[in-house]
Amino acid sequence: MNNITKGKLVLGVSLKVFEELLQRLQNQGLFDQLSNSQDFALIEGNDELVISANINVELAPVKFRLKVVNNSNRFTTLQLGGRVKLNVSSPTASSPDLFDIPFQIHLKITPVLKAKANKAPVIALAYEGIDFIEGPLPASQIEAMIQTPEFTQLFDNFELDLIEPALDGLEEVLFYNEAKPNHADWAIGLHFMQGSGANVDAIGLIVDVPGADVSAPLGGSFVPMRAEIITQFTNGLVQAMVDEAKEELRAWFEDIKDVDLRVTKLNLTVDDNKFYLDAEIDEKEYDAEVTLKGPIYFNHAPGSLQMQVNIRDVKIDIDLPWWADFLVWLADVLTLGTIGINNTIHNKIPNFAQNYAQDFLDQTLSNLGNSLSLNQLSFQGVNLEIYPDQIALEDGAITVFVQVINKPFQESLMRADYSKLRGKFIMFHLQTGRRYLVEHLASFMQRGLIKIPGFHQVDGRYIRSNPDERENNNLEERYGRD
Structure with a gap:
């Protein structure tokens, strides 16, 4: 996977998503108007002696493909292919096919950003003309089809809502306790990405704060065959999340009721594809010192975008009498039940302390989990199966792999x-x-x-x-x- 550094977040959407949605619309009759019949009177003025010329278009499943003319000229085409057959019929008889001719039509139908009032733009489709035509169907008939209400409604109503839910999480991280910009003002760039190897052709969306430059292309596709949508939180955004979480941790420790704690060291870093905590805390009254060290791992099950943080291998070096008193206080506060100060507590301290560390890390890194929420992912009028199957931390960036099952x-x-x-x-x-x-x-x-x-x-x-x-x-x- 590419280590994307542009913007705060990038989204990659496989062209397969568009192709399968258009194939579903094909099954609902979107291209049926290509077939038609026309009546001709054998004797002028005699409406009873007529013959019908029947043009039957047999259409294969449509394809949606990326065309790269050069680095600055990329677009997508909706490819229609099949056979055109002609026969004639009368009220009493019909002929065999008079001809059976293959055809190919490539329409420049391209994903674009469509503005929404006071909201982030959605991905829509725009028609930009005929790119290629071969066969007996004239260009005028194709253009007439594009002007029909079915196609007009397609271009008016086709909307993939991906950016708005992503901004809900981004603004909580980048504008924490600050006035948040209107979602319509964020910088969004749309680019076409060519696939190679295990990665597929896709569109890429760069999402950044208002006023940022999102015009530079993303380069090769980073969307693999195993997923239809990739969301990557770039290393700059992850670092902002970590910095915010670190300040929350410090404030949380120093504001625990009835305990006089002072944070003397607190580092939360991204290293070797995991988060790592290194903290030292003094308790003034007992002159005790707590040291928390250890990696933080993702716990994530497929099918859900909710992330849980799991910290293991935590080392705690403390003055036991103070820690025992603190655990009793904590047990009362968290209604976990009273822990007696006896020999039993010596056995409970390690696990209890680790669970306690887990709890506060879950809370203070919650913004990270919230920013992974794409529950609003939708295509207008069509139900899709959305299946997130992995969240990975690689090269300082967090990547979410999402499957879209449409057929x-x-x-x-x-x-x-x-x-x-x-x-x-x-x-x-x-x-x-x-x-x-x-x-x-x-x-x-x-x-x-x-x-x-x-x-x-x-x-x-x-x-x-x-x-x-x-x-x-x-x-x-x-x-x-x-």
């Missing part, structure tokens, strides 16, 4: 992860790298959205290999319990 597909199973703790398989990995919790994949299979050759779902809850004798279709034989 059924089939993929082979490449790996299944078994949990010894739970005594069952919990995660399935498909050939493109898509991954699902087993219960989510079973639900998708039950609804006919995903097909896995050799496997079937049971009650929309779990997966089994098909009942045959082949070893490679048996989950446990093939993937084991490791």
Whole structure:
């Protein structure tokens, strides 16, 4: 993945999203007007002796493709292909096809930013003319089709709302406790990105504060085959999140009721693809010192954009009598029940302290989790399956991989992860790298959205290999319990 440094946030959207939405509209009859019939009187003035010329257009599933003329001239085309057939008919008979001719039509239909009053722009589609035509259908008929109400409504109503929900999180980080700019004033840049290798053709959106320059292109696509939408919080934004969280931590420690704490050192850094906490705190009355050190890991399950922070390997070096008193106070405040000051507390301190560290880190880094919320992701009038499958911290940037499932597909199973703790398989990995919790994949299979050759779902809850004798279709034989 590219380490994107432009803007505060970048969004990559695979052209597959647009293609499948347009194919759905095709199935609803968007291009049916290409077929037509016209009546001709055999004898002028005699309406009973007529013959009909029938033009039947058989259209393959439409394609939505990126065309790169040069670095400064890129656009997308909606590609229509199929066959045009002509026959004639009368009230009593019809002829065989008189001709059967293939055709290709490429329409310049391009994603653009569409302004919304007092809101962030949405992604819309705009028609910019015919790019290529081959076959018997004249350009005038194609232009007439574009002027029909069906296409007018398509261009008026097609809206992908991606930017507005992203700004809800960004403004909380960048304008914390400050007046927030109108969402319509943020700088948004739209660019076309060419895919290569495992990455696909996509559009890229640069999101930055009002007045920023978002005109420079993003370069090659960073959207992989395994996802349709990529959201990347650039390292500059992540650093702003970390700085804000650090100040919140300091204020939180020094404002704990009935405890006189002073933060003497507090570092929260991004290092080696994880957050790392290094803090020292003095308690004046008891002359005690607390040291918190340790990495902070993401805990994230597919299907949800909610992020949980999990801190492990925390070292706490403290004066025990003070810490025991503090734990008793904390237990009362958090209504966790009274902890007696006896030998038992010696056994409870390590885990309790670690859980306590977990709690305050969850709270103070909540802005980070909130900024990952894309729950409003929508396409007007069409229900999509939105499935976030991973949040990763790489090279100082946070990346969210989101699947958009709009039509059924089939993929082979490449790996299944078994949990010894739970005594069952919990995660399935498909050939493109898509991954699902087993219960989510079973639900998708039950609804006919995903097909896995050799496997079937049971009650929309779990997966089994098909009942045959082949070893490679048996989950446990093939993937084991490791």
